[in-house]
Amino acid sequence: MNEYIKIFFIILQRDLTLVFRNKAEFINPLMFFVIVIILFPLAFGSDATLLKQLTSGIIWVTALLATVLSLETIFRTDFEDGSIEQLILARYPLTLMVSAKVTAHWIIFGLPLIFIAVLTGFILSLSSQTMFALFFTLLLSTPVLSLIGAITVALTIGLRGGMLLSLLILPLYMPVLIFSMLAVQNATAGQSISAEIYFLAGILVLALTLAPITTAAALRIRLS
Amino acid sequence: MALFKVNNLQCVRRDNILFQGLSFKLEDGGLLQIDGVNGSGKSSLLQMCIGLIQITEGNISWNQTDIRDCRYQFQTDMTYFGHTNGVKTGLTALENMKVMHALSGFKSEVDYSLILKQIGLAGMDDVLLSRMSAGQKRRVGLTRIFMASSKLWLLDEPFNALDKNGKKIIEQLIVSHCKAGGMVIFATHQTMEIDGYPLQHIHLG
Numbered sequence: 001m002n003e004y005i006k007i008f009f010i011i012l013q014r015d016l017t018l019v020f021r022n023k024a025e026f027i028n029p030l031m032f033f034v035i036v037i038i039l040f041p042l043a044f045g046s047d048a049t050l051l052k053q054l055t056s057g058i059i060w061v062t063a064l065l066a067t068v069l070s071l072e073t074i075f076r077t078d079f080e081d082g083s084i085e086q087l088i089l090a091r092y093p094l095t096l097m098v099s100a101k102v103t104a105h106w107i108i109f110g111l112p113l114i115f116i117a118v119l120t121g122f123i124l125s126l127s128s129q130t131m132f133a134l135f136f137t138l139l140l141s142t143p144v145l146s147l148i149g150a151i152t153v154a155l156t157i158g159l160r161g162g163m164l165l166s167l168l169i170l171p172l173y174m175p176v177l178i179f180s181m182l183a184v185q186n187a188t189a190g191q192s193i194s195a196e197i198y199f200l201a202g203i204l205v206l207a208l209t210l211a212p213i214t215t216a217a218a219l220r221i222r223l224s
Numbered sequence: 225m226a227l228f229k230v231n232n233l234q235c236v237r238r239d240n241i242l243f244q245g246l247s248f249k250l251e252d253g254g255l256l257q258i259d260g261v262n263g264s265g266k267s268s269l270l271q272m273c274i275g276l277i278q279i280t281e282g283n284i285s286w287n288q289t290d291i292r293d294c295r296y297q298f299q300t301d302m303t304y305f306g307h308t309n310g311v312k313t314g315l316t317a318l319e320n321m322k323v324m325h326a327l328s329g330f331k332s333e334v335d336y337s338l339i340l341k342q343i344g345l346a347g348m349d350d351v352l353l354s355r356m357s358a359g360q361k362r363r364v365g366l367t368r369i370f371m372a373s374s375k376l377w378l379l380d381e382p383f384n385a386l387d388k389n390g391k392k393i394i395e396q397l398i399v400s401h402c403k404a405g406g407m408v409i410f411a412t413h414q415t416m417e418i419d420g421y422p423l424q425h426i427h428l429g
Contacts, residue, residue: 021352
């Protein structure tokens with residue numbers, strides 16, 4: 001068991017080191033996120049009440065798009081340089097190593113995304129309850145985005161284009177988006193958001209348990 | 225006594241039969257070269273042998289057990305080195321070796337610097353792989369055969385991108401591994417210069 005934890009952290013550290021040496025890879029999707037959000041006030045004009053209604057939705061949809069852009073980095077280089085074969089042939093369960101890689105993706109992308117989202121919400125003058133809901137929904141959802149994303153990336157890696165990836169993945173993100181936006185709307189109206197938060201937490205637990213197994217199976221299929 | 229046995233194997237890729245009815249076996253000290261023209265299925269055969277590609281017809285066994293039924297044991301006993309190096313160019317030689325050692329199960333105590341010296345990269349521990357030449361990267365990838373101390377090595381074009389000296393080092397490693405009772409299967413179309421060691425041959429295509 002101890003050995004398994006050790007392997008988990010070795011793979012995690014490997015992926016984090018790689019990303020910090022190639023910073024563009026993780027900064028670019030985050031920059032995309034910020035820029036697209038800034039485009040909306042430019043397009044809609046400076047009508048404050050209209051913007052207030054739209055901002056949380058804009059932040060959420062843009063977060064989904066930025067996630068799709070960032071997903072390929074989970075497996076692309078491993079696929080190109082043959083590391084993925086070595087992970088499959090290692091003496092440890094592939095599920096474990098896939099979990100480590102997805103965790104790395106969340107730390108690199110999901111975590112900064114939450115803070116940037118809250119920061120942009122602040123700049124676009126969201127109310128404090130809305131920001132609170134935004135923060136919590138993103139905190140529970142970004143791991144789900146990475147986990148479900150990993151399955152789809154594993155299936156499509158090496159095939160042509162990221163377009164297929166976005167077509168496959170965005171429908172899978174809908175439940176998360178629906179519950180998150182419900183929570184944000186309730187919070188804005190001053191109501192309780194616990195029901196939606198429980199639902200999102202449930203989805204997270206489900207994804208956390210099943211997604212790594214599915215991703216491992218998808219990788220094996222992709223390579224055979 | 226270990227035994228690696230391939231029985232009546234068939235390989236179909238993209239609706240083409242690459243080979244069929246292929247059988248061979250390898251015992252302790254066995255050295256097998258697979259050759260054939262490009263696209264004849266050398267790499268596919270190796271990938272079937274390690275269980276990466278699904279077997280459609282025939283079977284492969286390790287110590288009398290089908291490799292699909294003893295995946296974990298088999299993966300513990302063998303090391304595969306593909307036509308890609310399986311190393312990260314963003315990491316240094318030492319970092320890559322540490323990951324390889326971890327993935328191989330920390331089986332033996334290893335001296336990383338000594339291994340690099342043996343493979344002809346003395347003193348390059350902290351050099352990023354992106355700053356190395358193709359041959360040097362290949363050598364770093366090959367260090368995984370030191371980490372695992374496995375019984376069976378499967379090497380896909382191990383001499384690619386290697387210079388004369390590098391090729392010689394690998395040839396010597398292969399022979400000494402076989403002399404110590406190990407088994408090696410490798411695919412290459414280059415001629416091997418092995419004096420006085422019996423070499424089995426399989427020609428595909």
